[in-house]
Amino acid sequence: MAELLEVRNLSKRFKGVRALQDVSFHIRQGETVGLIGPNGAGKSTLVNVLCGQLQHDAGDIMLEGTDFSGMRSHQRCHIGLSRTYQIPRPFPDLVVLYNVIPSVLCGRKDSSPNLEEATKEALYYLEFVGLSDKQHTEARDLTIYELRLLELARALATKPRLLFVDEVMAGLNPGETDKAVELMSSIKQTFGVTICWIEHVMSVLMEAAQRIIALDRGIKIADGTPEEVANDQKVIEAYLGSEWRQYA
Amino acid sequence: MPSWKQWLADPGNWKNIAIFGGILFILPIIAYFTLPGIMSTVITANFYAMVGIPLGLMTIGTGRLNFGPNLYIGIGGYAAALLSVHLGWGPLFTFPFAVIASVLVALGFSPTVNISKGLYFVLLSLLMPLIFLELTFVYSNIFKGDVGLSGITQFIATGSPKLNVFILCYFSLIIVLLYLYATHKLINSRYGIMMSTINDDEEVAEGIGIKIRKVKILMFVLSAGMIGVSGWFMAHYFGTFAGISYLPLTFMMKILLVLILGGRAQIHGCVVGAYFIAFLEMFLSRTLGFVQPIVFPVILFILLLALPEGLFGLFRKRKYGEYMPTLHVRR
Ligand SMILES: Nc1ncnc2c1ncn2[C@@H]1O[C@H](COP(=O)(O)OP(=O)(O)O)[C@@H](O)[C@H]1O
Numbered sequence: 128m129a130e131l132l133e134v135r136n137l138s139k140r141f142k143g144v145r146a147l148q149d150v151s152f153h154i155r156q157g158e159t160v161g162l163i164g165p166n167g168a169g170k171s172t173l174v175n176v177l178c179g180q181l182q183h184d185a186g187d188i189m190l191e192g193t194d195f196s197g198m199r200s201h202q203r204c205h206i207g208l209s210r211t212y213q214i215p216r217p218f219p220d221l222v223v224l225y226n227v228i229p230s231v232l233c234g235r236k237d238s239s240p241n242l243e244e245a246t247k248e249a250l251y252y253l254e255f256v257g258l259s260d261k262q263h264t265e266a267r268d269l270t271i272y273e274l275r276l277l278e279l280a281r282a283l284a285t286k287p288r289l290l291f292v293d294e295v296m297a298g299l300n301p302g303e304t305d306k307a308v309e310l311m312s313s314i315k316q317t318f319g320v321t322i323c324w325i326e327h328v329m330s331v332l333m334e335a336a337q338r339i340i341a342l343d344r345g346i347k348i349a350d351g352t353p354e355e356v357a358n359d360q361k362v363i364e365a366y367l368g369s370e371w372r373q374y375a
Numbered sequence: 376m377p378s379w380k381q382w383l384a385d386p387g388n389w390k391n392i393a394i395f396g397g398i399l400f401i402l403p404i405i406a407y408f409t410l411p412g413i414m415s416t417v418i419t420a421n422f423y424a425m426v427g428i429p430l431g432l433m434t435i436g437t438g439r440l441n442f443g444p445n446l447y448i449g450i451g452g453y454a455a456a457l458l459s460v461h462l463g464w465g466p467l468f469t470f471p472f473a474v475i476a477s478v479l480v481a482l483g484f485s486p487t488v489n490i491s492k493g494l495y496f497v498l499l500s501l502l503m504p505l506i507f508l509e510l511t512f513v514y515s516n517i518f519k520g521d522v523g524l525s526g527i528t529q530f531i532a533t534g535s536p537k538l539n540v541f542i543l544c545y546f547s548l549i550i551v552l553l554y555l556y557a558t559h560k561l562i563n564s565r566y567g568i569m570m571s572t573i574n575d576d577e578e579v580a581e582g583i584g585i586k587i588r589k590v591k592i593l594m595f596v597l598s599a600g601m602i603g604v605s606g607w608f609m610a611h612y613f614g615t616f617a618g619i620s621y622l623p624l625t626f627m628m629k630i631l632l633v634l635i636l637g638g639r640a641q642i643h644g645c646v647v648g649a650y651f652i653a654f655l656e657m658f659l660s661r662t663l664g665f666v667q668p669i670v671f672p673v674i675l676f677i678l679l680l681a682l683p684e685g686l687f688g689l690f691r692k693r694k695y696g697e698y699m700p701t702l703h704v705r706r
C-alpha cells in the first residue's frame with residue numbers, strides 16, 4: 128500500500144498550550160486508521176491543522192508526496208481531504224438537502240455538475256446515510272444523531288480520498304452507536320475511501336481499524352495494530368484515572 | 376391547488392409577480408390623476424429599493440452586514456455629476472463611468488470582507504461614507520461641499536414637470552424590477568447556494584471546497600456597482616447632487632431599516648421595506664410636521680421589535696424545499 132498522507136514533526140501551540148508536539152505518522156492508501164486519546168489530547172486540533180481550519184506552527188504535511196501546508200482549506204478539499212466536525216456544524220438555516228448540494232457542486236475541482244445533477248447526487252448521499260426522508264427539514268431541527276449523519280453525507284459528497292471522522296459516537300445512545308458503526312463500515316465498502324477515524328474511546332476502533340495511533344497531551348504515544356496499542360503501557364497510563372477502564 | 380398562504384410565500388410565483396408587479400405599475404397612474412405629489416414618493420421608494428436589493432445581495436453574498444453601502448451612492452452620484460457638469464455628458468454616457476467608479480472603489484475596499492468580520496467589519500464599513508463625506512468638504516472646490524454640484528443634465532425635459540416625474544416613476548421602477556429579477560436569478564443559482572453557505576458558516580463552507588474569498592469579493596463588488604447606479608439615477612433625476620444628502624448616518628439608518636424591516640435582507644422584502652419606509656416618511660412629514668423626526672424612529676423601533684422576520688416575513692411561510700438566505704438577526 129502506498130502512503131497517502133505523510134505527517135512529519137507537526138507542531139501546533141495555542142497560547143500556553145502545546146496542542147501538538149512533533150507528531151509524525153503516515154496513513155496508507157485504503158487504510159482505516161483509528162486515532163485515540165483522552166480529552167484534550169489534540170485529536171481535533173490535528174484534524175483542524177490537516178484540513179486547513181488552523182495553520183500549523185512547524186512540520187511537514189504531504190499528500191502523496193506533495194506538501195500542502197500552503198493550501199487554503201478549499202484547496203485541501205479539492206485535493207481530496209474532507210472531514211466531519213466533532214460538534215456538528217451544519218448550515219443551520221438551510222434544509223438538509225441544501226446542506227449537501229454545495230459539497231457536490233464545489234467539492235471537486237474537475238467536476239462542475241449543474242444544479243439538477245447536483246441535487247440528484249446529493250440525494251444519493253442522503254439516502255446512503257439514511258437521511259433522505261429529512262431532506263426538507265432545516266438542519267437546525269435535526270437530532271444529534273441525524274446531525275452526525277448529515278456531517279458524514281456532506282463530507283462524502285466532496286468525494287474525498289482521505290476522510291477524517293471526528294468522533295461519530297459521542298452523545299449517541301447504544302442503538303444509534305451500532306447503526307453508526309455499521310454505516311462506517313458500509314462507507315468503507317462502498318466508497319473505498321481512506322479513513323482516519325477519531326474516537327475518544329477505543330472499543331469501537333478495535334474491530335474497524337487496521338491500525339491505531341494514540342495521542343496524549345499533544346504527543347504521539349503509540350502507533351500499531353489495535354492489539355499492540357491496547358496493551359501499550361503508555362496508552363494505559365494515559366487513560367488511567369479517566370474512563371478508560373470501563374470501556375477497554 | 377396550493378392555498379393562498381403557500382403561493383404568497385413564494386416570490387417567484389406568477390400570481391405574486393402579477394399582483395405586486397401590478398400594484399407597483401398602477402400606483403404612479405393613480406398618483407398622476409389624484410395626488411401628483413405622491414409620484415416623487417414613489418421615486419424615492421424605488422431609489423431605496425435600488426439600494427436595498429443590492430445591499431441584501433451584498434449581505435448574503437459576503438455574510439456580513441455592510442453599514443456603509445451609501446458610500447457607493449456617493450461614488451456613483453459624484454462620478455455622474457462631475458462628468459455631466461464638466462464635460463456636459465448626458466446620463467447615457469455617465470452611466471458606465473458611475474458603475475466603473477463604484478466597482479473600482481469597492482474593489483479597493485473588498486479585502487475587508489476577507490480580513491474582518493463582526494464589529495470590525497461594521498466599523499470599517501461605517502467609516503467609509505463618513506470619510507468620503509469629509510472629503511467632499513475638504514475638497515469643496517471639486518465636490519462643492521453641502522451645496523453640491525448643480526447643472527447636471529437631467530433625464531428628460533418634456534416641459535411639463537409633472538410628466539417628467541411620471542416618466543421617471545416608471546424608469547426607476549424598471550431598474551428596481553430588473554434588479555429584483557437578476558438578483559432572484561442569482562440567488563437561485565449555484566452561486567446563490569454558495570452564498571447561503573457562506574452566510575451560515577464561512578469556515579465550514581470553505582472546508583467543503585467553496586472558494587469563499589472569491590465569491591465574497593465578487594458579490595461585494597457586483598452589489599456595490601448596482602448601488603452606484605442608484606447614485607447615478609439620483610444625480611440625473613434632480614440635476615443636483617450633494618453627498619450630504621446620502622452619506623450621513625441618518626440616511627444610512629434608513630437604508631438599513633429598508634433591509635431589515637423588509638425581511639431580514641431578503642431581496643423581495645427590500646421592495647416592501649422601501650415602499651413602506653418612503654410612504655411612512657412622507658405621510659408623517661405631511662401630517663406631523665416638526666415632531667416627525669422623533670415619531671418616525673419610534674415607529675420603526677417598535678416595528679423592529681414586533682416584526683423580527685420583517686414585513687415580508689409576515690407572509691412568508693416556510694415552504695418545503697425552499698431555501699432563501701436571510702440575514703441572521705437573532706433576538
Ligand atoms: N482554538 C483553540 N484555541 C485555544 N486552545 C485550543 C483551541 N483548540 C484546542 N485548544 C486546546 O488544545 C488542546 C487540544 O484540544 P483538542 O484538539 O480539541 O483535543 P481533543 O480533540 O483530543 O479532545 C486542549 O487543551 C484545548 O484546550
Ligand SMILES: [Mg+2]
Nearest residue numbers: 170171172213
Ligand atoms: Mg476533539
